[in-house]
């Protein structure tokens with residue numbers, strides 16, 4: 001498919017030229033058609049901007065309306081009329097009432113109450129612009145809800161496959177936006193296979209985590225927002241990790257921010273938080289592996305963390321190591337109690353994934369990996385939706 005690229009038109013000339021680049025080999029691609037993984041090696045493709053220093057842009061962006069699209073120079077859509085938005089992003093960064101120097105990024109304030117909205121806003125915008133007729137994705141829960149809402153907003157049909165035991169509230173939420181939901185035996189990787197079958201039979205575009213290049217672009221704006229809110233980057237980021245798009249996205253954002261002249265070479269230490277019931281990234285990190293083999297029999301009530309194998313494993317592990325951070329598995333049996341504690345003591349709409357991040361904070365402070373003087377951002381990735 002060879003569509004004319006509107007990026008060539010002076011009417012929509014963007015500040016920074018943009019192309020896609022493979023995260024593994026040196027292949028690059030113009031943005032002219034829908035693409036999934038790299039055709040050479042099946043690695044994720046990432047959007048790369050030819051950035052030049054633009055210190056003035058930082059203040060200009062802040063003066064714009066409070067959605068993630070205020071960062072439009074650093075996002076893949078530049079014609080505002082094409083943007084599919086429900087007002088995602090620019091979520092509150094709240095000072096913890098319980099912990100010194102700890103801030104909570106409350107992602108439940110996004111549309112469909114989770115950080116998944118950010119990625120889907122960018123991905124659905126680009127899928128629609130590049131001619132997708134149907135949108136499809138597997139989900140562990142919240143991504144499906146977000147895709148269903150953004151698909152409705154875009155006027156495109158949505159097919160979502162998810163594990164049969166996904167909480168009914170999430171299934172109902174997807175259907176409430178008009179999505180076709182199919183329940184499959186197994187976990188998200190099995191749902192992914194079903195999506196591939198569906199697309200082979202019916203057509204449609206696969207928006208699986210990191211199997212298209214734009215969800216990570218939406219998610220990366222979380223990194224920009226930390227600088228906006230704190231005036232500097234935190235020392236530590238605690239990130240509940242399923243597919244890891246946000247972790248990869250923020251790490252990419254810090255590099256972009258340095259090239260824009262907004263920060264120096266400093267970086268937060270990034271910690272991936274998983275459950276003891278499904279911790280493929282933690283195991284791979286601890287074993288010094290470059291990729292994360294599939295976790296057998298994943299079991300966790302933090303549904304967003306029930307991702308036994310991640311397409312972005314290599315990118316995640318590299319970011320964790322380059323940041324001098326780490327990966328930690330918390331006790332599955334304590335996650336729900338910790339999430340309730342966040343709700344009771346901080347007053348935020350926190351799901352179990354956020355409870356896992358709280359347990360990680362305690363554990364890493366206890367071992368000394370995080371000092372009480374460190375500025376920490378704990379990501380509360382979604383609301384308490386599994387009821």
Ligand SMILES: [Zn+2]
Nearest residue numbers: 022025038041
């Ligand atoms: Zn490649």
